[in-house]
Amino acid sequence: MKLNDALLGLVFLALSIAVLVTIQGYPKIPGQSIGPGAFPGLIALLLGGCSLALIWRGWQERRAQPLVALGAWLASPRHLLNFCLTVVLLLFYVLASETIGFLICGTIILLVLFFSLRVKPSLAIVLALFVPLVIHLIFYKLLRVPLPWGVLPVLW
Amino acid sequence: MLHAYAQAFALVFDPYVLTVILCSALFGLFVGCIPGLTATMATALLVPITFFMPPVPAVAAIVTATAMAIFSGDIPGALLRIPGTPASAAYTDEAYAMTKKGQAEIALGAGLVFSAIGGLFGTAVMMTSAPALAEIALQFSDFEYFWMVVLGLAGAVFIGNSSVLKASISLLLGLLVACIGLDNPAGHPRFTFGNAELTGGVSLIPMMVGMFAVSEILRYMVHMEPPLKLATEHIGNVFKGMWRLLKKYPWPLVRGSVLGTIIGIQPGSGADMAAWMSYAMAKKFSKEPEKFGTGHVEGIVEAGAANNSALAGAWIPALVFGIPGDSITAIAIGVLYLKGMNPGPTLFINNPQNIYAIFLVFVLANLIMLPLGWLTIKLAKNVLRLSRDILMPTILLFCIVGSFAINNTVFGVALILVFGLLAFVLEENGFPVAPAILGVVLGQMMEENFIKSMIKSDGDPSLFFTRPIAMGLAISTFIILLWPVFGWAWRKLRTA
Amino acid sequence: MKTIFKVAALIAALVAGSAQAQYPNRPVQLIVPWGAGGGTDATARIIGALLEKELKQPFNVVNRTGGSGVVGHDAIARAPADGYTLGLITVEIAMMHHVGLTALKPTDYTPIGLMNADPSGINVRTDAPYKSVKDLLTAIKANPGKFKASGTGQGGIWHLAIAGLLKDQGIDPGALPWVPSQGAAPGLQDLVSGGVEVVPCSIPEARAMIDAGKVRPLAIMDANPPALYPKLPTLKAELGTDWQIAAWRVIAAPKGIPADVQKTLGAALKKVYDSSEYKEFMAKQGYGTVWADSDGAAKFMAAADANLGAALKAVGLAK
Numbered sequence A: 001m002k003l004n005d006a007l008l009g010l011v012f013l014a015l016s017i018a019v020l021v022t023i024q025g026y027p028k029i030p031g032q033s034i035g036p037g038a039f040p041g042l043i044a045l046l047l048g049g050c051s052l053a054l055i056w057r058g059w060q061e062r063r064a065q066p067l068v069a070l071g072a073w074l075a076s077p078r079h080l081l082n083f084c085l086t087v088v089l090l091l092f093y094v095l096a097s098e099t100i101g102f103l104i105c106g107t108i109i110l111l112v113l114f115f116s117l118r119v120k121p122s123l124a125i126v127l128a129l130f131v132p133l134v135i136h137l138i139f140y141k142l143l144r145v146p147l148p149w150g151v152l153p154v155l156w
Numbered sequence B: 001m002l003h004a005y006a007q008a009f010a011l012v013f014d015p016y017v018l019t020v021i022l023c024s025a026l027f028g029l030f031v032g033c034i035p036g037l038t039a040t041m042a043t044a045l046l047v048p049i050t051f052f053m054p055p056v057p058a059v060a061a062i063v064t065a066t067a068m069a070i071f072s073g074d075i076p077g078a079l080l081r082i083p084g085t086p087a088s089a090a091y092t093d094e095a096y097a098m099t100k101k102g103q104a105e106i107a108l109g110a111g112l113v114f115s116a117i118g119g120l121f122g123t124a125v126m127m128t129s130a131p132a133l134a135e136i137a138l139q140f141s142d143f144e145y146f147w148m149v150v151l152g153l154a155g156a157v158f159i160g161n162s163s164v165l166k167a168s169i170s171l172l173l174g175l176l177v178a179c180i181g182l183d184n185p186a187g188h189p190r191f192t193f194g195n196a197e198l199t200g201g202v203s204l205i206p207m208m209v210g211m212f213a214v215s216e217i218l219r220y221m222v223h224m225e226p227p228l229k230l231a232t233e234h235i236g237n238v239f240k241g242m243w244r245l246l247k248k249y250p251w252p253l254v255r256g257s258v259l260g261t262i263i264g265i266q267p268g269s270g271a272d273m274a275a276w277m278s279y280a281m282a283k284k285f286s287k288e289p290e291k292f293g294t295g296h297v298e299g300i301v302e303a304g305a306a307n308n309s310a311l312a313g314a315w316i317p318a319l320v321f322g323i324p325g326d327s328i329t330a331i332a333i334g335v336l337y338l339k340g341m342n343p344g345p346t347l348f349i350n351n352p353q354n355i356y357a358i359f360l361v362f363v364l365a366n367l368i369m370l371p372l373g374w375l376t377i378k379l380a381k382n383v384l385r386l387s388r389d390i391l392m393p394t395i396l397l398f399c400i401v402g403s404f405a406i407n408n409t410v411f412g413v414a415l416i417l418v419f420g421l422l423a424f425v426l427e428e429n430g431f432p433v434a435p436a437i438l439g440v441v442l443g444q445m446m447e448e449n450f451i452k453s454m455i456k457s458d459g460d461p462s463l464f465f466t467r468p469i470a471m472g473l474a475i476s477t478f479i480i481l482l483w484p485v486f487g488w489a490w491r492k493l494r495t496a
Numbered sequence C: 001m002k003t004i005f006k007v008a009a010l011i012a013a014l015v016a017g018s019a020q021a022q023y024p025n026r027p028v029q030l031i032v033p034w035g036a037g038g039g040t041d042a043t044a045r046i047i048g049a050l051l052e053k054e055l056k057q058p059f060n061v062v063n064r065t066g067g068s069g070v071v072g073h074d075a076i077a078r079a080p081a082d083g084y085t086l087g088l089i090t091v092e093i094a095m096m097h098h099v100g101l102t103a104l105k106p107t108d109y110t111p112i113g114l115m116n117a118d119p120s121g122i123n124v125r126t127d128a129p130y131k132s133v134k135d136l137l138t139a140i141k142a143n144p145g146k147f148k149a150s151g152t153g154q155g156g157i158w159h160l161a162i163a164g165l166l167k168d169q170g171i172d173p174g175a176l177p178w179v180p181s182q183g184a185a186p187g188l189q190d191l192v193s194g195g196v197e198v199v200p201c202s203i204p205e206a207r208a209m210i211d212a213g214k215v216r217p218l219a220i221m222d223a224n225p226p227a228l229y230p231k232l233p234t235l236k237a238e239l240g241t242d243w244q245i246a247a248w249r250v251i252a253a254p255k256g257i258p259a260d261v262q263k264t265l266g267a268a269l270k271k272v273y274d275s276s277e278y279k280e281f282m283a284k285q286g287y288g289t290v291w292a293d294s295d296g297a298a299k300f301m302a303a304a305d306a307n308l309g310a311a312l313k314a315v316g317l318a319k
Helices: A005-023 A038-060 A077-100 A102-116 A121-142 B002-012 B015-033 B039-050 B055-072 B074-080 B092-100 B104-138 B142-157 B164-179 B204-222 B242-248 B250-265 B271-285 B298-321 B327-338 B352-385 B388-407 B411-428 B434-456 B468-495 C002-020 C039-055 C067-078 C133-142 C157-168 C184-192 C203-211 C235-239 C259-274 C276-285 C294-314
Strands: C028-032 C059-063 C085-090 C109-125 C199-202 C215-220 C246-254 C289-292
Touching: A005 A038, A005 B164, A038 B164, A038 B434, A077 A102, A077 B204, A077 B388, A077 B411, A102 A121, A102 B388, A121 B388, B002 B015, B002 B055, B002 B352, B015 B039, B015 B055, B015 B074, B015 B352, B039 B055, B039 B327, B055 B074, B055 B104, B055 B298, B055 B327, B055 B352, B074 B092, B074 B104, B074 B352, B092 B104, B092 B298, B104 B242, B104 B250, B104 B298, B104 B352, B142 B271, B142 B434, B142 B468, B164 B434, B204 B388, B204 B411, B204 B434, B242 B250, B250 B271, B250 B298, B271 B298, B271 B434, B298 B327, B298 B352, B327 C276, B388 B411, C028 C039, C028 C067, C039 C059, C039 C085, C039 C109, C039 C246, C039 C259, C039 C276, C067 C085, C067 C246, C085 C109, C109 C133, C109 C157, C109 C184, C109 C203, C109 C259, C109 C294, C133 C215, C133 C235, C157 C199, C157 C294, C184 C199, C184 C203, C184 C215, C199 C203, C203 C215, C215 C235, C246 C259, C246 C294, C259 C276, C259 C289, C276 C289, C289 C294
Parallel strands: C028 C059, C028 C085
Antiparallel strands: C085 C246, C109 C199, C109 C215, C109 C246, C109 C289
16 A cells, blocks of 8 residues: 555654644653653654655655555455454454453464465364464463463463 | 683583573573563573572573574564564564575574674673773763764664655654653653553564564565565575675674674663664665665674674673663673672672683673574574465464563553554555664663753753763764765765 | 363363362462562562462562553552452552652552662762761752752652752752653762762662772661661761651552452561561662561551652652
């Protein structure tokens, strides 16, 4: 998905303006001549300047560079689905892992992605069951990372 | 002194100590390979185990594990474009470009051999002049640190092959991300939207995992071409051709080792910063800077040497004054106290055999890195033979666990998603992501040192230029920044 | 198929059996709001290791860092109150809410036991001309704004320690501007390089520099001299003031854990505190040890909260 530089420049310009507006509310710190707003403000100004240059460049090349050039994958349902699934599965992990646990979440993520990438079903199922177990064992026991058990009982 | 070294030899070449070194080496190699797990984390995990060890093996475990972790972070970077540790992120694109050209063995071999040489260099410096260097490091103040950070940032913009404007924007985005949270000199929460997790700011690791690994996975999900045919069968002897490289690039090796050691000695900056700065420097001084980013080994030679020499450098102020050079030595100092080896000049005078034993461990760790690293590369290259359809989802799961482990919260997982999507869009549009990572590495240091300097000088900025070392660093910064302008003016004058 | 059933039955029996067992029957998390390598982390790791020995379940130390402690303290308070998540809360919990950084107060936790307190020292460079706190304070008073101090972030415990002392001695806290730093180590380095003149911080933090002959402690803000340097005078002896301040650490659980769990933990923690391993560890690192049980720790924190709040207001750090 390729956007014209001018379009991206506008996005960054909006970001730098938003930062500049936000820092107006920051307090002065007694004993410090430079408040907490100065550094982000300076960066936002520089970013704003760069955005203007980017907009200018995009505008000059508006003939050669279309406003939005959709990647070929956006037209292919299969690739679009793969992309969205990855995003959704990460979101799913963030929301659900505490409740249902790492092992179940991990198995679901792998199973869905393997199927979506058309891995041989038998292999997909074996790996989706096996890989999260191994990861959990290594991280939980060896590296002492408190991966959540969720609905499963504590096995080790 | 010779007698003390003989005692130190006896302390180190003891079956128990050697076993500890071997085990922690394997542990370090494993931790470094996994995106999200860092050398610092390897150290923190070793601490409870070292409770039960005598002093020398306790320190040996930490030294060995961190040296291995910093090297093995190169492996996933070169093979999959997913750096294992932030110190490898500087040259990940370069190493991956080499892999695509079928030169994976040169990229990995250079990382391995020159990491070991850099580590040995840093060790030699530590052995010969630790107390004197630590005294000098203590003279550095915020004014000097400020210029060092600016120097690092100036180099970043020129790292890759993309347009300077887009690299600058990427760097500025990184600097803005570094502003998020409460950990700024004013202690005022910025851009947190009232969220407790955001008061902690955006940690570097989830951001890096998101921008490199998750964006790579997203790119794989949408790629339309048949999978890249990687020339894996070529990964034969990783040591082949290293002698040639050594003869071809002696200066980058020396520069990287020296710069790495210096940066390591400075409190608060470690292997990450050393790798970034020396990679930028390699490009600056190279005879063929146009080849950088296309799979050119020169930068890997210099940066690989730099990040391992920084590890040794960081121990210098830690041993002499108990001041940590990086986050790893911060933990190690605690272990030293626990073992009755209290840091300080007396450590070098009373019972010197202990400190010599630590030196020997450094030498040993960098030497066994060669065979063990070779073995790891041999095993790791099989990863390339696996079908990517199986590999990519599995890596995604590792990314989730790694980013969770940094602060043990799913907030890290949310961050990899956000930064994965951001990096995906940026890269599609020709923005390099590496400068954004560097912005986060250095942003906080830059602001802090600037504000501290201004408080100390009662708001008078002239001290940034009048202190001797600060002035020297300021001049170098301006030369680097204005070099392209000079070159342009020179060409103009000649043609006119 | 039969074997699968047998295994399933076995697992079910195990699960059911362990569910009825006494607390703790699974690993416990010990959240530390500060990073690996610091004093709080080290203290938590030794307490965790000893509790593990006492209660026969793993006590995993989990670092939740960032936001000057806000993130970790928040995570401890919001964890399920079942005794399987504990935390090591620090003096900042009695300071941050006065400054408006969080709504959390000491009363949002169930304290299990007070484990340690490190009073603040006052350190100068070895070659500094002042021989006593009195000399130093006179010099600060005579040259307001000339000297700088460092050792923690803006509004941190050591900042408050020195600002409160100045206020107590009738000197404007603004006479000694504060240079924020990431902790005592960079502050001490700044002291040696000549960037600042005073670093108030705990004795174990300054120990390596003191022993290296780079830094000289002038006094301690405590009732008694520290064990490491028994000749170091107290503020009371030097100035006759009662100004005292210390960084302390309390093992705490989220509010509302079951009473029997609290009792089990309290008893185990007391044993840990009394163990020779804990005493030896803390003495080696130079950390001070203090004990108070659940009620005692709650009273201790309430008093500290009131004192620190008043001090923060007096020196103008609280809003």
